[in-house]
Amino acid sequence: MLLFTSDLDRTLIYSKRMMDNFPPATTPVIAERLDGEAMSMMTEATTKLLHQVHEQTLFVPVTTRALHQYERIHLIKDLCPTFAITSNGGTILEKGRPSEDWANVLRKRIEDSSIPKADMLRRFDAMKSDTWLQRTFYVDDLFYVYYVDLEIISQEEVQAIIQEFDALGWYVLLQGRKLYFLPKALTKEAAIAYMKEHCTYDVHVAAGDSIMDYGMLATADIGYTPDHGDLKDKQPKVLGNTIYSAHSGEAFTKNLLEEVLQLAAKQLIV
Numbered sequence: 242m243l244l245f246t247s248d249l250d251r252t253l254i255y256s257k258r259m260m261d262n263f264p265p266a267t268t269p270v271i272a273e274r275l276d277g278e279a280m281s282m283m284t285e286a287t288t289k290l291l292h293q294v295h296e297q298t299l300f301v302p303v304t305t306r307a308l309h310q311y312e313r314i315h316l317i318k319d320l321c322p323t324f325a326i327t328s329n330g331g332t333i334l335e336k337g338r339p340s341e342d343w344a345n346v347l348r349k350r351i352e353d354s355s356i357p358k359a360d361m362l363r364r365f366d367a368m369k370s371d372t373w374l375q376r377t378f379y380v381d382d383l384f385y386v387y388y389v390d391l392e393i394i395s396q397e398e399v400q401a402i403i404q405e406f407d408a409l410g411w412y413v414l415l416q417g418r419k420l421y422f423l424p425k426a427l428t429k430e431a432a433i434a435y436m437k438e439h440c441t442y443d444v445h446v447a448a449g450d451s452i453m454d455y456g457m458l459a460t461a462d463i464g465y466t467p468d469h470g471d472l473k474d475k476q477p478k479v480l481g482n483t484i485y486s487a488h489s490g491e492a493f494t495k496n497l498l499e500e501v502l503q504l505a506a507k508q509l510i511v
Contacts, residue, residue: 242298242299242441242442242443242508243297243298243299243442243443243444243445243446243501243504243505243508244298244299244301244437244440244442244443244444244445244446245294245298245299245300245301245446245447245448245501246301246303246326246429246433246445246446246447246448246457246461247300247301247302247303247447247448247449247497248303248304248429248448248449248450248451248454248457249302249303249304249306249311249314249317250281250304250306251450251451251467251469251470252448252449252450252454252467252470252493252494252497253283253287253291253302253317253448253494254272254273254281254282254283254314254316254317255281255282255283255490255491256280256281256282257279257282259469259490260282260490260491262469262490263469263489263490263491263492264490265284265286265490265491265492266284266286266491266492266495267284267285267286267287267491268284268285269282269283269284270282270283270284270285270288270316271316272288272314272315272316272317273313273314273315273316274313274315275313280313281314283316283491283494284491284495286491286495287491287494287495287498288316290495290498290499290502291316291320291498292320293498293502294498294501294502294505295320295322297502297505297506298446298501298505299323299324299440299442300320300322301322301323301324301325301326301433301436302317302322302325302326303325303326303330303429303432303433303449303457304326304327304329305328305329305429305453306327306328307327307328307380307381308327308328308332308334308339308381310327311325311327321336321337323335323336323440324436324440326429326432326433326436327381328380328381328383328384328427329380329383329384329423329427329428329429329453330347330427330428330429330430330431330432330433331347331380331381331383331384331427331432332344332381333432333435333436335439343432343435343436346435347426347427347431347432350426350431351424351426351427353426354410354424354425354426355409355410355411355424355425355426356409356410356411360409361406361409361411361422364405364406364409365402365406365422368398368401368402368405369387370393370394370398372390372393373389373390373393373394373398374387374388374389374390375387375388375389375390375418376388383423383424383427384421384422384423384424384427385421385422386419386420386421386422387419387420387421387422388418388419388420389415389418389419389420390418391418399413399415399420402420406422410424410425410426411423411424411425412424412425412427414452414453416451416452416453416471421453428456429453429454429456429457430456430457430459430460431456433457433460434460443508444462444463444504444508445460445461445462445463446461446462446463446464446465446501446504447460447461447463447464447465448464448465448466448497449464449466449470449472450466450467450469450470450471450472451470451471451472452471452472452475452476454466454472455472455475455476455480458472458480458482458483459480459482461482462482463482463483463484463504464480464482464483464484465483465484465486465497465500466480466483466484466485466486467486467488467489467490467493467494467497468485468486468487468488468489468493469489469490469493473485484500
């Protein structure tokens with residue numbers, strides 16, 4: 242059995258803006274709605290391929306999205322994957338239900354390796370500025386996402402924040418306008434490693450577009466990352482097991498899923 246763990250946004254599904262930037266070869270299909278409005282899409286071709294992948298592999302969606310944000314992606318959720326991972330590894334869903342065992346393991350790891358969130362917030366309050374801080378979200382009682390004004394916040398400020406919290410067990414990452422504060426124990430690869438103990442597989446294939454997918458790709462047997470992602474820029478060609486695709490957008494997703502199906506077929510032959 243081939244295990245296929247894949248990031249969602251900008252790996253399997255795309256916003257309208259991304260679809261416009263990288264026009265698809267086949268008709269777009271709505272993957273997610275919010276208040277009746279299309280929020281993300283796949284295409285007729287990639288939707289069909291993903292169904293085949295789900296049938297022939299152990300397909301595990303892996304996302305930094307909060308649980309409720311994952312659950313509105315109907316094209317993924319309707320597949321009823323045996324496992325899904327949300328909240329950057331904070332929640333493992335098994336047959337649609339959160340694993341309490343994993344939640345307990347993760348909580349202990351965070352307590353042992355990071356300063357409490359109240360202490361983190363006090364320290365950050367002393368460093369943040371209302372001139373560049375715009376919005377704050379606390380995701381699934383696990384990590385913080387701060388939206389910042391990139392025209393005001395300086396690289397020096399960002400680096401100072403990263404260095405301040407690195408020794409305190411918190412990983413800080415600026416990705417686009419989002420400034421993430423995550424306990425270091427909270428990773429996609431940690432959740433995947435725990436999940437692997439509860440499933441049977443022969444080969445692990447992973448896909449992701451961003452630096453937050455680095456650990457997941459590094460621990461897989463084979464990894465795939467698109468040309469439109471930032472992983473290739475922030476960790477250029479350092480993952481010897483990873484294929485750095487020349488494709489972007491839907492063309493990458495289509496090529497990825499076709500490759501996964503070919504690898505799954507080889508597993509059946511073996």
